[in-house]
Amino acid sequence: EHTIYLKDYAPTPYRIVSVDLDFKIAPDTTRVRAQLTIEPREGTEPGAPLALDGEELKLEEIAIDGAPLVLSAYAADATGLTVIAPPARRFVLETLVSITPETNTKLMGLYRSSDVWCTQCEPEGFRRITYYLDRPDVLATFKVRMTADETLAPVLLANGNLVARGSLDNGQHFAVWEDPFPKPAYLFALVAGDLGSITDTYTTGSGRKVDLAIYCAHGKEEQCAWAMDSLKRSMAWDEKRFGREYDLDVFNIVAVSDFNFGAMENKGLNIFNDRLVFAKPETATDADYENIERVIAHEYFHNWTGNRITCRDWFQLCLKEGLTVYRDQEFTSDERSRSVKRISDVLTLRSAQFPEDAGPLAHPPRPDQYREINNFYTPTVYEKGAEVVRMLATLLGEAGFRKGMDLYFERHDGEATTIEAFLKVFEDANEVDLGQFKTWYLEAGTPKVTVSDTYDAESQTYRLSINQETAPTPGQPEKADRVIPVAFGLIGPNGSPMGWKGVSGGEVREDMIVLRDKSAEMTFTGVASKPVPSLLRGFSAPVNLATNLTQNDRLFLAQHDSDPFNRWQALQDVGLALIVDAVAGNEADEAAILALSAAMSDTLANNSLDDAFKALALNLPDEQLVGRTIGKDVDPAAIHTARKALLKAVFGPLVDRMYTAYATLASEAPYAPTTEQTGRRALRNRLMALMVTASPNGPALAADQYRHATNMTDRFAALVAAGVAWTADAAALLADFRLRFAGDPLVFDKWLAVNARAEDEGVLSRIEIILDDPAFPKNNPNRLRSLVGSFAMGNPVQFTRADGAGFRFVTQFVADVDTRNPQVAARVLTGFRIWPMLEATRREAAREALVTLKENENLSRNTSDILARMLG
Numbered sequence: 001e002h003t004i005y006l007k008d009y010a011p012t013p014y015r016i017v018s019v020d021l022d023f024k025i026a027p028d029t030t031r032v033r034a035q036l037t038i039e040p041r042e043g044t045e046p047g048a049p050l051a052l053d054g055e056e057l058k059l060e061e062i063a064i065d066g067a068p069l070v071l072s073a074y075a076a077d078a079t080g081l082t083v084i085a086p087p088a089r090r091f092v093l094e095t096l097v098s099i100t101p102e103t104n105t106k107l108m109g110l111y112r113s114s115d116v117w118c119t120q121c122e123p124e125g126f127r128r129i130t131y132y133l134d135r136p137d138v139l140a141t142f143k144v145r146m147t148a149d150e151t152l153a154p155v156l157l158a159n160g161n162l163v164a165r166g167s168l169d170n171g172q173h174f175a176v177w178e179d180p181f182p183k184p185a186y187l188f189a190l191v192a193g194d195l196g197s198i199t200d201t202y203t204t205g206s207g208r209k210v211d212l213a214i215y216c217a218h219g220k221e222e223q224c225a226w227a228m229d230s231l232k233r234s235m236a237w238d239e240k241r242f243g244r245e246y247d248l249d250v251f252n253i254v255a256v257s258d259f260n261f262g263a264m265e266n267k268g269l270n271i272f273n274d275r276l277v278f279a280k281p282e283t284a285t286d287a288d289y290e291n292i293e294r295v296i297a298h299e300y301f302h303n304w305t306g307n308r309i310t311c312r313d314w315f316q317l318c319l320k321e322g323l324t325v326y327r328d329q330e331f332t333s334d335e336r337s338r339s340v341k342r343i344s345d346v347l348t349l350r351s352a353q354f355p356e357d358a359g360p361l362a363h364p365p366r367p368d369q370y371r372e373i374n375n376f377y378t379p380t381v382y383e384k385g386a387e388v389v390r391m392l393a394t395l396l397g398e399a400g401f402r403k404g405m406d407l408y409f410e411r412h413d414g415e416a417t418t419i420e421a422f423l424k425v426f427e428d429a430n431e432v433d434l435g436q437f438k439t440w441y442l443e444a445g446t447p448k449v450t451v452s453d454t455y456d457a458e459s460q461t462y463r464l465s466i467n468q469e470t471a472p473t474p475g476q477p478e479k480a481d482r483v484i485p486v487a488f489g490l491i492g493p494n495g496s497p498m499g500w501k502g503v504s505g506g507e508v509r510e511d512m513i514v515l516r517d518k519s520a521e522m523t524f525t526g527v528a529s530k531p532v533p534s535l536l537r538g539f540s541a542p543v544n545l546a547t548n549l550t551q552n553d554r555l556f557l558a559q560h561d562s563d564p565f566n567r568w569q570a571l572q573d574v575g576l577a578l579i580v581d582a583v584a585g586n587e588a589d590e591a592a593i594l595a596l597s598a599a600m601s602d603t604l605a606n607n608s609l610d611d612a613f614k615a616l617a618l619n620l621p622d623e624q625l626v627g628r629t630i631g632k633d634v635d636p637a638a639i640h641t642a643r644k645a646l647l648k649a650v651f652g653p654l655v656d657r658m659y660t661a662y663a664t665l666a667s668e669a670p671y672a673p674t675t676e677q678t679g680r681r682a683l684r685n686r687l688m689a690l691m692v693t694a695s696p697n698g699p700a701l702a703a704d705q706y707r708h709a710t711n712m713t714d715r716f717a718a719l720v721a722a723g724v725a726w727t728a729d730a731a732a733l734l735a736d737f738r739l740r741f742a743g744d745p746l747v748f749d750k751w752l753a754v755n756a757r758a759e760d761e762g763v764l765s766r767i768e769i770i771l772d773d774p775a776f777p778k779n780n781p782n783r784l785r786s787l788v789g790s791f792a793m794g795n796p797v798q799f800t801r802a803d804g805a806g807f808r809f810v811t812q813f814v815a816d817v818d819t820r821n822p823q824v825a826a827r828v829l830t831g832f833r834i835w836p837m838l839e840a841t842r843r844e845a846a847r848e849a850l851v852t853l854k855e856n857e858n859l860s861r862n863t864s865d866i867l868a869r870m871l872g
């Protein structure tokens with residue numbers, strides 16, 4: 001097998017200085033003429049072969065400095081083109097290739113989506129457009145000329161600034177775009193089609209006027225307003241928070257319907273999956289609005305963290321992704337509620353990244369080998385990558401972090417660089433050593449941090465004993481000790497913060513323990529009474545924390561902790577312990593259940609907490625988290641039953657109060673995606689969902705809310721609650737939803753996802769019927785992921801059915817989709833990452849399904865890589 005190693009990195013023998021591309025775009029065949037100005041790097045042996053990447057290209061002409069090459073001067077095969085003895089000086093390589101975007105179902109390179117020609121080049125799609133050194137450390141300036149039929153493609157866009165356009169004979173027209181910033185090919189983009197648009201302008205802090213536009217299918221223009229608003233706020237925020245201004249005269253965004261990723265940060269021409277652009281209150285939820293805002297910001301922020309400073313090689317992917325996720329998280333925190341954002345991000349991390357880190361696909365944020373780079377656009381690279389950057393900010397403080405970032409931009413602008421260079425700027429700006437910190441980038445696995453405490457009243461001494469342990473992960477049997485910032489506080493019996501006189505045995509700053517060794521025994525003197533420790537405040541490190549806190553300690557924290565994250569966490573921990581206990585068959589701890597119920601009631605009644613926080617707090621940990629806490633021989637059905645029983649026991653007694661609050665939270669105000677309204681709806685819909693489980697009247701309430709809803713947030717919340725629980729009305733509500741929004745593909749996705757998550761036995765056969773409908777769009781990533789991705793990732797009980805039917809359904813789906821779109825297939829297959837943790841019957845059923853899939857000889861590299869790692 002073809003594995004690529006970080007240790008083998010070497011610069012290319014040749015560099016590409018500038019690129020001139022000429023696209024003749026036409027249905028069926030598009031021709032691309034490329035003129036690459038190339039020169040040997042210093043030290044390259046004269047005449048050393050030049051090997052360019054290329055895939056599914058038909059070479060029609062080839063010349064150097066205008067002279068056609070003879071057949072013996074080059075060799076082309078399925079992976080590229082080699083010029084056998086190029087000149088030992090600067091030269092222009094000219095190629096003409098033809099490609100067929102219409103049949104490109106992989107959606108990498110140039111393809112056609114709903115009649116619009118568009119590109120996706122990250123990570124290795126540019127080689128499907130022309131022969132090139134398709135790697136991120138080859139930076140060149142691009143000039144792009146496009147010609148197309150004026151009716152089919154009145155809009156012609158590429159990176160950078162428009163420098164010429166005009167009409168030609170035969171109904172053709174052309175446009176020329178020039179991007180002055182040298183960039184790697186993965187940031188190349190082109191769009192040609194008949195599109196509508198909205199426009200606006202933004203003036204940067206230094207007075208540069210930027211023309212903004214969002215292009216979309218005709219008729220959707222009004223639905224782009226929120227994305228435009230988000231873009232302008234992102235541009236302002238990056239100036240204010242990081243001192244980063246936009247650098248071109250135009251910034252274009254295009255929304256397309258078929259897209260493998262969420263969105264792509266191509267220089268000056270971001271291309272978006274339309275689900276992350278379109279929003280109107282009738283069809284988009286509050287969550288959709290927030291997501292659009294976040295991703296618009298994310299792609300925009302890449303202009304500096306990704307484009308101006310890019311990655312040297314794909315092992316460094318988290319250099320741009322982890323950092324840019326951190327930046328978009330900060331943006332949302334500043335625009336909305338910081339504590340609510342933190343809790344939401346940690347929920348995402350725990351539900352998406354922790355399972356990856358605990359299973360067969362575990363890899364470090366910066367891996368050192370891969371077979372297929374597309375399989376590394378993972379929660380580890382993105383979300384854990386962001387956590388690592390966040391820890392840097394925590395350890396260095398906001399000012400120290402900003403100093404490092406300033407130096408990063410100053411020192412590395414225009415470069416393709418590495419994690420090492422990134423860490424070095426923080427070391428240099430702050431005069432610290434981050435050698436040990438680097439382990440976070442190099443090693444996989446979620447550390448387990450165990451803390452226990454004792455108090456001695458006589459000597460007024462408080463002891464905290466803390467240690468870390470990271471379990472082996474594939475290929476990494478030994479783990480080094482990490483630097484772990486544990487933000488903390490001590491809380492006295494009356495609920496106020498407690499101080500101490502002295503501390504020894506560890507590195508303790510005011511409000512943070514910095515654990516560097518395997519373990520530390522800390523002694524706090526002058527502690528007047530036994531405190532309750534609040535540990536890992538704000539989730540200051542991506543670890544699993546185990547403590548000797550009692551249920552009562554946790555309930556105490558839930559009430560008194562000044563850190564909102566830990567107030568939320570404490571309630572979750574009480575619930576988690578109760579569910580784990582129930583699954584183990586232990587007798588129910590009635591007192592703790594009652595106390596949790598009372599704490600939930602207090603939370604609901606507490607006027608000093610905001611609605612969005614309450615919505616997050618009035619819940620129990622999800623089933624997958626319970627499964628991971630149990631750790632082995634997991635029976636998802638038993639967890640589901642236990643969790644549901646606890647929901648009833650905790651929230652059943654509160655139904656009247658919940659109903660009153662639910663009624664009070666109703667609002668007549670016209671819909672707006674504001675933080676205030678969003679929080680209010682989140683809480684009201686949370687209460688509704690709880691009542692569906694905990695009250696006999698809940699299902700009717702959900703049906704009623706569904707019918708009377710005036711926006712998608714409320715309507716969809718009711719549909720989800722009814723659909724997932726598969727209430728008596730669920731089928732009728734789903735049928736209504738389908739008809740009511742017939743013709744809106746993004747709402748169809750919502751319908752598919754609810755269908756996929758229904759917890760009843762019948763779900764699988766219903767999914768099969770949906771998928772077998774000849775009208776089902778079998779090549780659209782959004783549709784496929786909404787249905788089958790939601791089943792594999794969001795329906796743990798039915799996916800892991802003991803009879804193996806859920807597993808077999810997914811592997812058969814993967815085998816089929818893999819022939820058309822390997823990226824979608826491989827992504828859905830990652831749903832199996834939990835299989836080694838399951839109890840024996842399910843584990844065996846999963847293994848059988850995977851082994852059967854492996855017998856398929858034509859699997860893509862994407863899918864066979866995931867499969868091989870999955871089976872160990």
Ligand code: DPP
Nearest residue numbers: 122261263264265299
């Ligand atoms: N680079 C994109 C993003 O994460 C993914 N293709 O923004």
Ligand code: ZN
Nearest residue numbers: 298302321324
């Ligand atoms: Zn990104």
